[in-house]
Amino acid sequence: MSTDLIAEVFSCSHCEGTRLPFVRNAVGKFYRFPPIIGAIGQAPLLFVGINPRVSTSNRLLHDAIVNDRLRFEELARNRVGAHAYIGPNGLENHYSVHVMVADRLFPGRPFESIASVTELHFCASTSSAGLPYARSRCAAKYFASVLGTVKPTIVFAVGRHVVRTLKAMYPAASSEPTEVLYSTGRARVVTLPHPNAWEPRNDPIEAAILQAKEQLRRSSNSKESA
DSSP: OHHHHHHHHHTOOTTTTSOOOOOBOTTSOBOBOOSOEEOSSOOSEEEEESOOBOOTTTHHHHHHHHTOHHHHHHHHTTEETTEESSSTTOSOGGGHHHHHHHHHHSTTOOHHHHEEEEESOOBOBSSSTTSOSSOOHHHHHHHHHHHHHHOOSEEEEESHHHHHHHHHHSOOSSSSOOEEEETTEEEEEEEEOOTTOOSOOHHHHHHHHHHHHHHHHHHHHHHHHO
């Protein structure tokens, strides 16, 4: 299932003609990341971001994976050559909060053994400017498949943009989405501040870790009593 999903996203042209601000490579294909990076099967944690960025620091990586399916699949497994892409000594600092949160919840475990990262939009842009305020063609097409692949207990919504979109996709009585449903279960939604947010981050991150710990404890107890 996961390899089929990765292959489908690698070849996807769902957003052609939409005027969304995605960046193309030299032959006209949108730069993109895999639908999951980390665990490509079941994992307790799923982090949801907005979309990948294209910058001078990562354009070589984008060029390496955009037309090479094997390299694309390698990144899905959280590897770039011999190195972890996301991890304590990973190649991308953007994910430092993701790594810290995962390690607090599962100390000492490799990121890809307990967590995956996905995006609302898999195609890459230079910033989130110009992306829809609270919807995603990509999430509408693929998010259910990502959930069904990872089967998470916790979904971390990274930033207000993700919270708005999940709220629109999964309407709830409260002002924020509280859970997402998939074919074989449900996951608690926990909000994390975006790494580039100007707002104070330490208290919200600590609160998110406490919420996640409690939900993981409840889930473990429920499985033991079943």
